[in-house]
Amino acid sequence: MSVRPYREIHRRQARKIMVGPVAVGGDAPITVQTMTNTLTADVDATVAQIKRCEDAGADIVRVSCPDEASTKALAQIVPQVAVPIVADIHFHYKRAIEAAEAGAACLRINPGNIGSAARVKDVVQAAKDHGCSMRIGVNAGSLEKHLLEKYGEPCPEAMVESALEHAKILEDADFREFKISVKASDVFLAVAAYHGLAEACDYPLHLGITEAGGLRTGTIKSSIGMGNLLWAGIGDTIRVSLSAAPEEEVKVGFDMLKALNLRHRGVNVISCPSCARQQFDVIETVKVLEDRLAHITTPMTVSVIGCVVNGPGEARETDIGFTGGGKGTHQVYIAGQPHHRLKDQAIVDHLVELVEAKAAEIEAEHAASGSSTSAAAE
Incomplete structure (x- = not known):
């Protein structure tokens, strides 16, 4: 990083x-x-x-x-x-x-x-x-x-x-x-x-x-x-x-x-406090998501933002981003870029799958280079 x-x-x-x-x-x-x-x-x-x-x-x-x-x-x-x-x-x-x-x-x-x-x-x-x-x-x-x-x-x-x-x-x-x-x-x-x-x-x-x-x-x-x-x-x-x-x-x-950017282990979830603009239940989503991602030790960032006011900007700085959109259709970002859209159903399941896949990709890259994610995270 x-x-x-x-x-x-x-x-x-x-x-x-x-x-x-x-x-x-x-x-x-x-x-x-x-x-x-x-x-x-x-x-x-x-x-x-x-x-x-x-x-x-x-x-x-x-x-x-x-x-x-x-x-x-x-x-x-x-x-x-x-x-x-x-x-x-x-x-x-x-x-x-x-x-x-x-x-x-x-x-x-x-x-x-x-x-x-x-x-x-x-x-x-x-x-x-x-x-x-x-x-x-x-x-x-x-x-x-x-x-x-x-x-x-x-x-x-x-x-x-x-x-x-x-x-x-x-x-x-x-x-x-x-x-x-x-x-x-x-x-x-x-x-x-x-x-x-x-x-x-x-x-x-x-x-x-x-x-x-x-x-x-x-x-x-x-x-x-x-x-x-x-x-x-x-x-x-x-x-x-x-x-x-x-x-x-x-x-x-x-x-x-x-x-403090001194050491990184696991997923850093960036999320909004939620407000009347939210297009999905941000608080409950983040609560469940953090529990579901507790087993991931690979350093990465995930943004979960309830609406488009700050969502795209935060997503640009994260590995995986999720921003609430209208009519129950939300935007998923990969490596800061819009990637695909997702309906309300199974938001957490989908994000967990994306994070696990990204973690496996990072681990494979470090294994191929002979380094480790723990060394890269320090």
Whole structure:
């Protein structure tokens, strides 16, 4: 997809680390993460949830490892899934070592919370021995006491200072394969903290507005905060934190990247809000169409517009366009050009057939050229 100059985003240059086989930072595509909400010790339930996230396109999945039963289960979970797994560790350094030994690709940990320098050294050694990277995860709701006393309240400066203090612990242990997050539920606080951290270091940054809320409100808050940062070129991997199924977080994450032309996966449906001019039920058509196209991973655009006011113009910019016409006869566009007309019947079925055929054509072209649609989409 060609990018016009006013749509260009110049990403901050970060060092690159590996989360298993997935690159984060540098020139790598921005990755989309989520986190399971099953009991990790329930292997079957956790694997099933991870696979649903994989189907939605997740690049990386995090699981909580609060106890020994969870890290033991990790050894059974990792071989059954395709994505690299991040083990979420909070305080107990032994859980981090166990998770590394069990096959975790990354450890989410705050080095200052796990005890002495000797314990940090043990965790670092385990990470090195087993090829693990790490994520330093600073949260406005759990800042260190000395920083709260210094600054009086959670603020961007305190969050950046916390992140850099934890980073120095790992640097002093000769470990630099880590990314950093400075999350807050307050959009202003999170955005300011990430801007400060982006200026202070070159480590890859994991973006998130933590505890953002339910599917609707959380999507809005995350889009405002993370969209602001991504537009500024800040962010190497993202997690949309929603009180919703993890796979919904993945879908929203990809939609966010798609809207900013940073990464493309699946069908981008451009549709009008509908009005009295509509010549078919736009809202219901788009609702059903998006569900029916959820299995398509090939990047493409489809416009569904209710009347001829904006329909032809939108269709010129899309792979497949559909514009409402009079007397129940509508216009279908292919590659921006009028192609054929269609009666009211089976609008969704017809569009799904066109999209599936176009996806197969694109996949065949990329297979013939030896590339992949996923590579072309980044």
